[in-house]
Amino acid sequence: MPVSFSLLLPELSVCGWILVMLAADLCAPAAKRSGLWVLALAGIVLCGWLLVGQAAPADGVSVQAMFRVDRFAQYFKLLFLLTTAVVVVMTRQFSHRFEAATGSFYMLLFTALLGMLTLASIDDLLMLFIGLELLTFSLYVMAAYLKTDARSVEAGMKYLILGSVSSGFLVYGIALLYGFAGSTSFSVIREALSAQAPMTAQAGLVLVLAGLGFKVAAVPFHLWVPDVYEGAPTPVVALLSVGSKMAGIVAILRVLYGVFQPLAAFWTELLAVIAAATMLYGNLAAIPQRNIKRLLGYSSIGHAGYLLMGLSNGSAAGAVSVGYYLLAYLFSNLAAFLVVVTVSEALGSDQLDAYQGLSKRSGWLSAGLFIALLSLAGVPPLAGFFGKLLVLLATVEGGRLWLVAIGAVNVAISLYYYLMVVKRMYLDAPASAAPVAVGGITKLVLLALLLGILAVGVFQAPYLARITLALSP
Amino acid sequence: MLPLLPVILLAPAVAALALCVVPHERHALIRRVAVFAASVSLAGAVIALWTYQASGGYQHELRVPWTVRPAIAFHLGVDGISAVLVLLHALCSFTGVLISFGIKQRVKEYYIFYLLLITGVFGVFLSLDLFFFYFFYEMAVIPMYPLVGIWGSDVKEQGVVRFSKEYAAMKLTIYLTLGAVVALTGLLWLYASSGAGTFDLVDLQRHLAEHPLPPELQRWMFPLLAIGFGVIAPMWPLHSWSPIGHAAAPSAVSMLHAGVLMKLGSYAIIRLAMGLLPAGAALWMPWLAAICVMNIIYGGFVAMAQKDLKLIIGYSSSSHMGYVLLGIACLTPTALDGAVLLMFAHGIMTALAFALVGHVYDQTHTRYLPDLGGLAHQMPFIAVCGVIAAMASSGLPGFANFAAELLVFAGGWDRYPVQIICGVFGVVITAVYMLRVVRGTFFGPKKTAYARVTDVATSFGRLPYVVLIAALLFVGCWPQSLLRVIDTASRPLIASIAPEPPPAPEHPSEHADARVLFPVHEMTR
Numbered sequence: 001m002p003v004s005f006s007l008l009l010p011e012l013s014v015c016g017w018i019l020v021m022l023a024a025d026l027c028a029p030a031a032k033r034s035g036l037w038v039l040a041l042a043g044i045v046l047c048g049w050l051l052v053g054q055a056a057p058a059d060g061v062s063v064q065a066m067f068r069v070d071r072f073a074q075y076f077k078l079l080f081l082l083t084t085a086v087v088v089v090m091t092r093q094f095s096h097r098f099e100a101a102t103g104s105f106y107m108l109l110f111t112a113l114l115g116m117l118t119l120a121s122i123d124d125l126l127m128l129f130i131g132l133e134l135l136t137f138s139l140y141v142m143a144a145y146l147k148t149d150a151r152s153v154e155a156g157m158k159y160l161i162l163g164s165v166s167s168g169f170l171v172y173g174i175a176l177l178y179g180f181a182g183s184t185s186f187s188v189i190r191e192a193l194s195a196q197a198p199m200t201a202q203a204g205l206v207l208v209l210a211g212l213g214f215k216v217a218a219v220p221f222h223l224w225v226p227d228v229y230e231g232a233p234t235p236v237v238a239l240l241s242v243g244s245k246m247a248g249i250v251a252i253l254r255v256l257y258g259v260f261q262p263l264a265a266f267w268t269e270l271l272a273v274i275a276a277a278t279m280l281y282g283n284l285a286a287i288p289q290r291n292i293k294r295l296l297g298y299s300s301i302g303h304a305g306y307l308l309m310g311l312s313n314g315s316a317a318g319a320v321s322v323g324y325y326l327l328a329y330l331f332s333n334l335a336a337f338l339v340v341v342t343v344s345e346a347l348g349s350d351q352l353d354a355y356q357g358l359s360k361r362s363g364w365l366s367a368g369l370f371i372a373l374l375s376l377a378g379v380p381p382l383a384g385f386f387g388k389l390l391v392l393l394a395t396v397e398g399g400r401l402w403l404v405a406i407g408a409v410n411v412a413i414s415l416y417y418y419l420m421v422v423k424r425m426y427l428d429a430p431a432s433a434a435p436v437a438v439g440g441i442t443k444l445v446l447l448a449l450l451l452g453i454l455a456v457g458v459f460q461a462p463y464l465a466r467i468t469l470a471l472s473p
Numbered sequence: 474m475l476p477l478l479p480v481i482l483l484a485p486a487v488a489a490l491a492l493c494v495v496p497h498e499r500h501a502l503i504r505r506v507a508v509f510a511a512s513v514s515l516a517g518a519v520i521a522l523w524t525y526q527a528s529g530g531y532q533h534e535l536r537v538p539w540t541v542r543p544a545i546a547f548h549l550g551v552d553g554i555s556a557v558l559v560l561l562h563a564l565c566s567f568t569g570v571l572i573s574f575g576i577k578q579r580v581k582e583y584y585i586f587y588l589l590l591i592t593g594v595f596g597v598f599l600s601l602d603l604f605f606f607y608f609f610y611e612m613a614v615i616p617m618y619p620l621v622g623i624w625g626s627d628v629k630e631q632g633v634v635r636f637s638k639e640y641a642a643m644k645l646t647i648y649l650t651l652g653a654v655v656a657l658t659g660l661l662w663l664y665a666s667s668g669a670g671t672f673d674l675v676d677l678q679r680h681l682a683e684h685p686l687p688p689e690l691q692r693w694m695f696p697l698l699a700i701g702f703g704v705i706a707p708m709w710p711l712h713s714w715s716p717i718g719h720a721a722a723p724s725a726v727s728m729l730h731a732g733v734l735m736k737l738g739s740y741a742i743i744r745l746a747m748g749l750l751p752a753g754a755a756l757w758m759p760w761l762a763a764i765c766v767m768n769i770i771y772g773g774f775v776a777m778a779q780k781d782l783k784l785i786i787g788y789s790s791s792s793h794m795g796y797v798l799l800g801i802a803c804l805t806p807t808a809l810d811g812a813v814l815l816m817f818a819h820g821i822m823t824a825l826a827f828a829l830v831g832h833v834y835d836q837t838h839t840r841y842l843p844d845l846g847g848l849a850h851q852m853p854f855i856a857v858c859g860v861i862a863a864m865a866s867s868g869l870p871g872f873a874n875f876a877a878e879l880l881v882f883a884g885g886w887d888r889y890p891v892q893i894i895c896g897v898f899g900v901v902i903t904a905v906y907m908l909r910v911v912r913g914t915f916f917g918p919k920k921t922a923y924a925r926v927t928d929v930a931t932s933f934g935r936l937p938y939v940v941l942i943a944a945l946l947f948v949g950c951w952p953q954s955l956l957r958v959i960d961t962a963s964r965p966l967i968a969s970i971a972p973e974p975p976p977a978p979e980h981p982s983e984h985a986d987a988r989v990l991f992p993v994h995e996m997t998r
Contacts, residue, residue, distance in 0.1 A: 408654035
C-alpha cells in the first residue's frame with residue numbers, strides 16, 4: 001500500500017519549516033533575528049491551514065499501521081498549534097536573552113511541535129517513543145538555553161537526567177510489551193490482550209505509564225518540575241506546562257483507551273491512586289512557594305492530578321472531560337505565563353514579591369493574571385470550572401466518590417494559593433509606583449486568551465459537542 | 474411583556490459591565506448607575522412577589538437550554554420561598570448601594586464587585602438548575618474576597634489588631650469554597666445516582682418523586698449537602714469565618730453578608746437538601762435541631778462577651794440563624810413558614826444594624842464599645858434607629874422578628890420542646906447584649922472626644938434606614954402579606970418529607986393550632 005502523503009502534510013510542513021527556520025537563521029543579519037518570530041508564526045499558520053483542510057475519514061485512517069489520522073488527532077493537533085503560537089509570541093519579548101541564537105530556538109520549537117503532533121497520531125509503540133523523544137530532546141536543549149544563567153543550565157541538566165531515566169522505563173516497557181505480543185503495533189497488542197493478559201503485559205503497561213507520567217508530571221515522577229520550572233526560560237516553561245503535559249495526556253489516552261481497554265480494571269485503579277496523590281501533592285506543595293514559576297509548577301502538578309482523575313474512569317465521558325479540561329487549561333495557563341513573561345521582562349524578577357501592588361502598576365497584567373488564576377482554581381463562569389465539573393462528574397458516574405471528595409477539597413486548597421497571588425497584586429502596596437508597560441501585541445494576545453477563557457467557560461455546548469465528536473471511539 | 478426574573482437578575486450584572494467603561498473619576502455617575510440598577514431589581518422583586526399566584530409552584534419561569542449532555546438549562550423561576558428571599562435581597566442591596574456612598578477610594582472597582590455580588594445572590598435565589606445554582610453561588614462568594622480585602626477594615630481591640638482584613642477575607646473565601654465543594658460533591662453524587670441525566674431542578678425533582686433514591690444513599694448524601702451549605706448558614710461549629718468576616722467587611726458588604734449571604738445556606742438546605750432528599754432530611758433533622766441549639770446559645774454567649782460592635786452583631790447573626798435552622802429542622806409547615814419569615818426579618822434587621830454601626834464607625838473611627846457612649850446627643854436619628862434595631866432583634870411584638878420567632882416556637886413545640894425552650898432562652902440573651910450595645914453606644918454622658926460627630930442629616934441619607942425599618946414594621950404588623958406566599962411552598966415541601974399521619978381527634982391539625990396561637994389581629998390593632 002502506497003504511503004498517502006496527503007495525510008502527513010501538516011507534519012511534513014513542520015519538518016520543512018524546521019529547515020526554513022534554520023536557513024533564515026543563517027541568512028538573516030544578526031540585527032534582524034529578533035524579527036524571526038513572524039516567520040515562525042507563519043509556519044504555524046501554514047500547518048494549521050493544512051490541518052484544518054485535511055479531510056480525515058470519520059473513523060480515522062492509519063498510515064502504514066504507524067500513524068493514525070482521525071478527528072481525535074486533529075483536535076489535539078490544533079491545541080498544540082495554538083500553544084506553540086502563544087509560546088512564539090512570548091518568545092518575541094524574551095528573545096533578546098538568547099543573544100544570537102534566536103533562530104535555532106525556533107528551530108527547536110518546531111522540532112518539539114513535530115514531536116507533539118506525532119504523539120497525537122501514534123498507532124505504534126515505536127511512534128510513541130519517537131514522538132516523545134523528539135519532544136523531550138528539544139526541551140532538554142531549550143530548558144538550558146540561557147547559557148550564562150546557572151539556574152537554566154541546572155534546569156536543563158536535571159530535566160535531561162530524569163528524562164533519560166524515564167525514557168529508560170518507557171523503552172523497557174515497550175520491550176516487555178513487544179515480548180508479550182510479538183509486535184509493537186497497537187492493533188496487534190490489543191488483539192493479543194483481549195485473548196489473555198499475563199503479568200508481562202501489566203508490567204509493560206506500568207513501565208510505559210511511568211515514562212508518560214514523567215511527561216505529565218504525575219506523582220511520583222514529578223521531582224524535576226519545580227527546579228526546571230524555576231530555571232528554564234519562561235516561554236519554555238509555558239511549553240512544558242501546557243504543550244508537553246498535553247502531549248503526555250494525549251499519549252496516555254491513545255495507549256490506555258486505544259490499546260489497553262481489556263486491562264481497564266487494572267489501570268483505572270492505578271490511575272485513581274496516582275491522581276489522588278498528584279492532586280494533593282501539587283496543591284499542598286504550592287502553598288509555601290515564593291516564586292511564581294515554582295508556584296505554577298506545583299499547580300501544574302495539581303492539574304495533572306485532575307487530568308489523570310478524568311482518565312481514571314476509563315469511560316468515554318472521562319475522555320471528553322479531559323479533552324475539555326485541556327482546552328480550558330491551555331487558555332488559562334498560557335494567559336498566566338504570558339503575564340509572568342511580561343512581568344519578569346519588566347521587573348527582572350519572578351519572585352512573588354515583585355507582584356506586590358501590580359494592580360496599581362498595570363491594570364492589564366493584574367486583571368489578566370487574576371482571571372487566569374481564578375480559571376485555574378475552577379471558579380465559574382471561567383473555563384477551568386466547567387473542566388473540573390466535567391471531570392468530577394465523570395468520576396461520580398464512575399463510582400469513585402472518595403476521589404471526587406479529594407478533587408473537590410483540592411479546589412479549595414488551590415484557591416488559597418492562587419488568591420495569595422491575587423492578594424499581593426491587589427491588596428499589598430507596590431514597591432514602586434512606576435507603571436509597567438505592556439506591548440500592544442502582548443495585550444492583544446492576552447485579551448484573546450482571556451476571551452477564550454470566558455468563551456469556553458460560558459458557552460460550553462458547541463465545544464462540548466465538538467470534543468465529544470472528536471473523542472468518540 | 475418583558476420577562477421579569479431576567480430583569481431582576483441582569484440589571485446589576487449589566488450595570489457592572491457598564492461601569493467597566495465609565496471613567497474612574499466620575500463618582501457621581503458610577504453611584505447613579507448602581508442605584509438605578511438596584512432600584513430596577515427592587516421594583517422587579519416587588520412585582521414578582523405581588524403577582525405571585527396563590528396556586529403555588531414555580532412561577533415567572535424562563536428556560537433556555539444550555540447543554541444537552543449533561544442536560545443543563547438556564548432556568549429561572551420563583552416559588553413562595555424564593556420570592557420572599559428575592560425581595561429581601563433586593564431591599565438589602567438597594568439600601569446597601571445607598572450606604573456604599575460612604576466609600577471614597579477606588580469607587581468604580583468597588584461598585585463593580587458589589588454589583589457582581591448582588592447578581593450572584595439573585596442568581597442563587599432565582600436559579601432552578603443545579604449548575605447555575607452553583608455558578609451563582611460561587612459568583613456570590615468570590616467578590617467577597619476583594620470587597621473585604623480592599624475596602625474592609627482590621628478588627629482592632631484597644632488599638633491592637635485582632636484580625637487583619639486580609640485574614641478575614643481569606644478565611645471567609647476558603648471556608649465558603651470548601652463548603653461549596655463539599656456540597657458540590659453531594660450534588661454530583663445525587664445527579665449520578667438519580668439516573669435522570671439532568672441538572673434541571675424541576676425535572677430532577679419530578680424524577681426523584683417518581684423514582685426516589687434509596688434511603689441508605691440519602692442517608693449519606695444529606696449530610697454532604699447540609700454541611701456543605703451549612704458552612705454559609707453558618708452552622709455551629711463551622712461558623713467561625715462569619716463574625717470575623719462581618720467585622721472586617723465594609724458596612725454595605727456586611728449588610729449583604731449578614732442580611733442575605735447567610736440565607737443562601739438555609740435556602741439551599743430547604744431547596745436542595747430537603748427538596749431532593751426527603752428521606753435523608755427526615756433522618757438527620759433531629760441532629761440539625763441539636764446543632765441549632767448550640768448556634769443559638771453558644772453564639773449568644775459569645776456575642777455577649779464581645780466588645781467590637783460588628784463582632785457583637787456578627788455573633789448575634791450566627792445565633793439568630795440558629796432559629797432559622799431550628800425552624801427548618803422541625804419539619805412542620807408552621808415552623809418552616811416561621812423560618813423563612815425569620816430569614817426575611819433577620820436579614821432586614823441585621824442589614825439595618827450594620828448600616829447603623831457603619832455610620833457610627835465612619836464618624837467616630839472606632840467600634841470598640843468601651844470607647845463609645847453618649848452618641849444620642851450628637852446623632853439622635855441614628856440613636857432612634859439603633860433602639861428600633863435592638864428591639865426588633867430582641868423580638869419585640871410589632872416587628873417581623875417577633876412574628877417569625879413565634880411561628881418557629883409554636884410550630885416546633887410538638888417535636889422538640891427542649892430545643893424550643895433553649896431557643897426561648899436565647900431571646901433573653903439577645904435582649905441582654907442588644908440592650909448593652911444600645912446603652913454603651915448611644916446613652917450616657919456626652920463625650921468630648923466625639924464633639925464633632927454628626928447625624929445623618931439629609932433625607933436622602935436617611936432613606937435606607939427608613940426603608941429597612943418600614944419593611945420590618947410592615948411585615949411585623951401584617952405578616953400574612955408574606956406568609957400567604959411562603960405557605961404555598963412550605964406545605965407541599967413538608968408534605969413530601971413527612972406525610973402527616975391522619976390527625977387524631979384530640980389533636981387538630983398542627984397548622985391550624987398555630988394560626989390560633991398567632992395573634993395577627995391583636996398586632997394589627
